[in-house]
Amino acid sequence: MQKPYIIITLQSNKTVSVKNNTPKVTKQTNHSKKSNSNSTSKLVIKNISGKWQSRLANDNSYEILNFDTKDGFQRDVYKNGKLKNNLVKYAAYSYKHISSDVFEFSYKAKNAKPLYMKFTSNNKFTLSNDKNNFNKNVLYFSRTK
Numbered sequence: 707m708q709k710p711y712i713i714i715t716l717q718s719n720k721t722v723s724v725k726n727n728t729p730k731v732t733k734q735t736n737h738s739k740k741s742n743s744n745s746t747s748k749l750v751i752k753n754i755s756g757k758w759q760s761r762l763a764n765d766n767s768y769e770i771l772n773f774d775t776k777d778g779f780q781r782d783v784y785k786n787g788k789l790k791n792n793l794v795k796y797a798a799y800s801y802k803h804i805s806s807d808v809f810e811f812s813y814k815a816k817n818a819k820p821l822y823m824k825f826t827s828n829n830k831f832t833l834s835n836d837k838n839n840f841n842k843n844v845l846y847f848s849r850t851k
């Protein structure tokens with residue numbers, strides 16, 4: 707194994723000349739690998755405002771999350787297209803980035819715990835109550851108009 711070293715030459719006019727004799731190491735890469743265009747590493751979400759609808763459950767129910775900067779956060783449950791329950795109404799909310807595609811979301815309500823949103827695209831996210839587990843007991847949401 708070669709070790710890098712530096713040669714310093716002192717001259718009478720007190721200038722220093724530095725020559726770097728570090729051996730070059732070439733790294734071989736496999737250029738045949740395809741990059742994954744669905745990678746979330748370049749996904750950057752700036753805000754979550756707007757209406758989001760969950761997937762349809764087996765009993766024809768779904769949730770609507772509405773993030774409105776003026777009116778606050780609302781979370782409603784619908785069944786067969788009709789409002790079944792208002793879970794949260796006009797609550798003050800805040801969110802912060804955990805990473806480029808994960809948000810911690812908090813709102814003011816009795817016994818409210820933070821929720822975590824992991825974005826898979828600009829218009830879809832997974833909602834969980836555990837920031838480290840987006841595989842169990844999650845809801846999938848898409849942006850609505």
